[in-house]
Amino acid sequence: MECFHIDESGYTGFDLLNAEQRFQGATAVAISDEDAAQLIQAHFPKLQAPELKYHALARRPGYRQPLLDLQRAVLSQHKCVTYVCDKRFLLILMFLDYAVEPFYYERGEDFYKDGQNYALASLLYTVGPTLLGKAAFDDLLVAFQRAVKAKTPQALDALVNAARKLNWPELPEALGPIALGSPECLSAIATPGVSTDAAMVVLQSLITRMEVMAAGPYRVEHDQSKNLLTYHELLQRYIDHQDEVEFRQTQIAGIRFPLKLSSVTQVDSKTSPAVQIADVMIGAAIEAANGLTGLRPPLLDPQTVMSLYADDQFIHLVPSINFDEQKQFREGAQAAEMIDYFARHFGAKTS
Incomplete structure (x- = not known):
């Protein structure tokens, strides 16, 4: 064989x-x-x-x-x-999977149609540090990793706060759901088995x-x-x-x-x-x-x-x-x- x-x-x-x-x-x-x-x-x-x-x-x-x-x-x-x-790009894709997509899913929208998630992840990867501030954007990704791993209310709150510290209205399609504390997204992140x-x-x-x-x-x-x-x-x-x-x-x-x-x-x-x-x-x-x-x-x-x-x-x-x-x-x-x-x-x- x-x-x-x-x-x-x-x-x-x-x-x-x-x-x-x-x-x-x-x-x-x-x-x-x-x-x-x-x-x-x-x-x-x-x-x-x-x-x-x-x-x-x-x-x-x-x-x-x-x-x-x-x-x-x-x-x-x-x-x-x-x-x-x-791996940084993959993490941004995962962020969109769990901290963004559930918000759209609940509203009947196919977030993945024709690779829209890849396009948005590429945009975030490329312009996110400049548009939102490198340190603040990095803090968001770190908070997301921690929230997925810990799945505690404290870690989830820290993720929402990290998003709110950004100028998230510049990219509301990607950052709005978690900045507004979307329950669908927080539930997805806290789901057992979800990992980065x-x-x-x-x-x-x-x-x-x-x-x-x-x-x-x-x-x-x-x-x-x-x-x-x-x-x-x-x-x-x-x-x-x-x-x-x-x-x-x-x-x-x-x-x-x-x-x-x-x-x-x-x-x-x-x-x-x-x-x-x-x-x-x-x-x-x-x-x-x-x-x-x-x-x-x-x-x-x-x-x-x-x-x-x-x-x-x-x-x-x-x-x-x-x-x-x-x-x-x-x-x-x-x-x-x-x-x-x-x-x-x-x-x-x-x-």
Whole structure:
């Protein structure tokens, strides 16, 4: 049975504002441990380390070209998908999911129609700090994170107060509901299971591609790290869900249950060359994102890394103010129906 090996990077749980880890992502690659070991031996014949780790290798100038060559070989010879998201943008999308959308839902309006939520999130991301004041806007996002995590009356009051301190009438469509203390929105934030943890968003994106790439039933193996425990539990819940249902997300993405995915297993990365390959792929992609946005000097040239990927091998969630393009890309998407379904069966919305 075909097996995809997964590794992640940038996971910070509920905290999506971690300044040191702006991006989160994961890679899934369909490669056997035998083929992965051969690739590692071919590109790193003198490697003495017990396992292949991207960051350890990239710090050594002599290993940088082999790292690029390894990625090129993987992407040209094996099924592979990498997902990277800007966590601050994702948090703003979640803010709209819980602190805005319920207000419109109660009034019979489809807040998600043709990707309106993505357009509004991009606008907030781009102009929010300037229009509303960077410190005050950051305070709002921090208060939202805390309210979702704590779910106490005090945390909810602090969120409302943070919104009221902003010049919220400048963007009433996005900030009015929470500034006015919408009971629908406060109830959504306080709902058990609602979280700002991005694991479900990352996994859903990988699954949409793995389901397309896999010819038939397939399985997943991933590292035993603490971070991936959340991924493991979610994957098992997806596998166990046997209802027949299908949703269209964008022009090129959708998801159908039951999944072709049949099992998920944790393995020790030290004994899995295939998981080590996934570590290299996601490590390089996250570093490229940091380099392209000027957050830190990259060790590998970001443009070169990204040029290795075909369009259907890389998924990204970043703001875009090309609103016409975004509307066309998400036109006719079943976002509202899908979000309701996932909230009902998996306990959370998916952005």
